[in-house]
Amino acid sequence: MDDVTTGTSASRAPGSAAGAAVGDTELGFSVDLPHYSGPLDLLLALIRDEKVDIYDIPVARICQQFITRMHHLQLNEAAEYLEMAARLLRIKAQMLLPRPDGEEAWEDPRTELVRRLLEYQQMREVVDVLERLGEDRRNRFARTFVPASLSPVIQAPLSLSLGELLAAVDRVLRHAERPEIHDVISRPIDVDGFIEVVRAVIALRAVARFRDVVPPGAEPWEVLSGLLALLELARRGELRLAQPRPFASVEIRRELAGEAA
């Protein structure tokens, strides 16, 4: 999942070679590319386009095509497509593992995916039926103008007892959600701790970067603590912060004067 995210977002980065290439092909493609209603729809379209057997999907090839088409359609941000890409990559990896010898049951890692695809395909057939029926009905108008005083409508009387109403009240009361109460756990930021981290990092490296101090995926309190620690040490004159150009990552260098002091 992480791999996919990094890979796709890198290729979309403006100015990067890969991004430019994708952008160019998009111009040629975007007109003809159909709109998919989800990752299974896209996958099914690939299987049809590539004329492969749904029961024996060449996962490596289809996976590659899936990711390529995601790029063309700029679907990289959609969690559902990313999840499917990750699933395909996982199946691809499982297919590469050596299979146990002999007659032992080998569970095809594609089984679950095939099941879902068939289920989805079946539902698409129903969609075709509904589309046809709906379009036919859509082209006919029913009577909507019914002046109440002149043309009474047959409307069935209600069968409704007080008991039913109260049972409904009961259901409402039982199922009404409790007010959501969040326990807020205070997590004090730890500037002192991060000052030690920063000192250790710049003792080892002449030039360090922010991610050396705060690892990727750190929690907000860690990011804040790291940032404050850097600013505090810069104020104390122990290090120097420099940014070579706008948006470049910040360079952290030991302050030689501070070291001498």
Place this chain on the structure above:
Amino acid sequence: MNSLAKLLEAALFASPRPIPTDELATLDTEASPAALQAALDELREHYDVDGHAVELVDAGGGWQILTRPEYTEAIEHAQMAVRPRRLSPAALETLAIVAYRQPISRAEVEEIRGVDVGSVLKSLHERGLIDVVGRSEALGRPLLYGTTDAFLEQFALRHLEELPRTDELAVALRAREQETLAEVFGTEGPR
């Protein structure tokens, strides 16, 4: 019937309101006023001569197809004989909330039920069980719903105060506590 008369029949049938003659003319811009009038006459005569239960009437700001009055009673009568319908659980729950918390806005009902209640409110309104009773002073001045006389009639109640233990239920609903009805009603139980 000629094709213009048929087109008029379809349009008058489908339109949610009576259509004035000049608007009917836009259906077929090539037809002359005389041809249009002839087609209207043909349609009206067809309904009259052929013994239809509907007639073409020029009233209420335009032309409309109406059921002939002599069938009104039979239809009204049939209404009484139709097998009674039950409300869906969703409709019942919404009705219960409106009954005990009126006047209440759609958003407030949705907050309690946790789902969209637009179509349910609409059908309860069509059934005459609830009605718009005012507007809230809250942002957007949403419509406020309450129950109707037909609602009371349905339960053979004289007034709303006769609904069992209104206050406790209203408070309970407001607080959204997960108490069961048994706890609320205690020994007085509704059934």
Place this chain on the structure above:
Amino acid sequence: MNSLAKLLEAALFASPRPIPTDELATLDTEASPAALQAALDELREHYDVDGHAVELVDAGGGWQILTRPEYTEAIEHAQMAVRPRRLSPAALETLAIVAYRQPISRAEVEEIRGVDVGSVLKSLHERGLIDVVGRSEALGRPLLYGTTDAFLEQFALRHLEELPRTDELAVALRAREQETLAEVFGTEGPR
């Protein structure tokens, strides 16, 4: 037309919704089912043979008079009535799943479609095509959805059984789904 056929015409003209046969029967309680069917046939033939712009259709859970498709464009062009908007592919997929697997929870629909369906369910609910029919006993007691009579009407279906059974579809069924379908179309029958 005989008098029962005329009475049926009046009632059907007056109703914005399809009327089931058993409700039509209450119009004249002395008429036998055969006589009722004969009157319905007479009315339908009259519309067909006499060249009316409307026809009698048995769909959407009952009998309904509808305009014939050839007049739709002219009526819409003259802005006298508007066709409902087409459903999006996402909405149709969701609707198909709800129709076949009802009662079904949001999570189960998402499992099949592979995408979030929260907003689609909401808009289908707002259009009255699906409704909450209960709550699952599963963890979190999620809401369960089913299709409505308006769904049948919008797709001109008499009942859910008119949809192709899943074993009639090109893609074969798993055994478990057949069981689910049996439950849906079983003794309880569709709504």
